[in-house]
Amino acid sequence: MDKLMNNHWVMRVIALFLALMLYASVNIESGTQANKSTSPLNTSTSSSLETAVVTDIPVVTYFDEEDLVVTGVPETVNVTLEGPTGSLLKARQQKDFEVYAELTNLSIGSHRVNLKIKNLSSDLKATISPSVITVSIEEKISKDFPVEVEYINEDKLEEGYSPDQPIVSPNSVRVTASKEIIDRISKVQATINLEGAKETINKESRITIYDSDGNILPVEVEPSVVDVTVPIKSPSKVLPFKVVREGELKKGFSILSMETDPKEITAYGPLDVLENYDFIDGVKVDLSEIEKDTVLEVDVPLPEGIEKISPETVKIEIDVDEQQEKSFSDKKIEEVGMAEGKVFDFLDPDIGELDIKIYGAPSVINDINSADIELYINLSNLSDGEHEVQVQVNSPQNITWSLEQEKVKVRISSAS
Structure with a gap:
């Protein structure tokens, strides 16, 4: 082995082999890098x-x-x-x-x-x-059409309430379309919701155009929105009213006549409230301010629970005259209200009669006789024993009176 390593030819061969391996390794890596750099571009080109x-x-x-x-x-x-x-x-x-x-x-x-x-x-x-x-x-042609008002939820008005004739402003609109569309128009409509309404409705409403089958037609409308006023009629009742006289005429004068215009008032409100009223009370006249024939304009009070009244004021024409007097003697005093099983006796005056003087205009008192005057006492809710009771007077209107005594004494006892 050492000999082979020391042989220079062997070393050259090994060196050449290593050089070839290094070259091959570099080319393979370079090719891979080239592929990596070019492949995404191609992908992008195809996938974008x-x-x-x-x-x-x-x-x-x-x-x-x-x-x-x-x-x-x-x-x-x-x-x-x-x-x-x-x-x-x-x-x-x-x-x-x-x-x-x-x-x-x-x-x-x-x-x-x-x-x-x-x-x-x-x-x-x-x-x-x-x-x-x-x-x-x-x-393109244009044509004017009247506006109709369609109510929704009319069945949701409270009992007795109903819509009156609506007022539309403007009451017609101009529709622009082809002649074929114009000829198909059946209804030009504004819609108002009546649910829960108790008073006049003032609302804006968009215009909708329909053909005879109820289809909405695409057209130009001028104006496209209109103002709609719907008066709401509430339940009503015609009632008389009572004039309450306050104060007294100046001395020496009496009322000759007192006439009202109108003689009845129309009250508006829920049915269950109206049923509780038979007349309107509280129309007041102050007599202390009157010295001659006078026409007054007097406010009518709004009764509780009533929404409105018409009219709100009434005219009262009062004619006055110089006062005269007339006397009636020994007017019998009647009793009312005594309980069953009870009897009574007059103690003062013991005869149960009083003299009365009436005062009024000559033309008024001249026509009044004794039968037109009633004296009575109310004995209801009185126990056995002696009582002083106020004497009440029923008489024609426009007179005053005076009694020789305003109270009488009576004794109440159980019937034997």
Whole structure:
């Protein structure tokens, strides 16, 4: 072995072998690196051409919009794009290209039209679906139509409430479309929701155009929104009212007559509230301010639970005259309200009679006689024994009176 190692030919052969091995190793690695550097480029070149479908792209139509109407153009189309990944991704995200139908130079009638695309990156190819459409070009006309009001949820109004005649402003609108569409129009409608309404509704409503089958027609409307007022009629009840007199006329004067205009008030509100009222109380007149014939305008109070009244004021015409007096003697005092099984006796006055004077205008008291005046005492809820009781007077209106005594004494006992 040592001899072989010392032989220079053997060493040359070994050196040559090692050199060949090193050369081969370097070339193999270099070839691998070359493959690694070139292979991705080829892959990129082949894989960067991708396709994608972009949906719902609006279709822009070019034509004489002032004088013509076009139908048959779809609102949107789908576009299949092919190209490099970067450009494709940008186009999908931004959708900055346009699909359009060029109709500018076409005549009135029916036409087959190729949809086109613009503003698309030059390295992208596009396929439009549908790519060909059939359009109809017609002359544009305008016509005025009255506006109808359609109510919804009318059944959800509270009991007794109902809508009155609606007011629409403006009450007609101008519809612009082709003659074929104009001839199909059956109804021009504004819609109002009545649910829960208790008072006048004031709302804006969008106009909708229908054909006879209830289909909505695509037309131009001017104005497209109108103002609608719907008065809501609530349950009502006509009620008389009571005039409450406060204060006294100046000495020497009496009321000749007192007339009201109107004589009844209309009250509006829920049915269950109206049922509780037979008249309206609290219309007040201050007599202390009256010295001559007068016409007053007096507020009518709003009863509890009532939503509104009409009218809210009434006129009261008061005529006055110089006061005169008239006397009636020995007017018998009647009793009311005594419990069953009870009896009573007058103690003061023991005869149960009183004198009364009445005061009023001459034309009023001249027609009053003794039978028109009633005196009575209320004995309800009184126990056995002696009691002082207030004397009450029933008399015609527009007079005053005075009694020789305002109270009487009575004795109540059980019947034997």
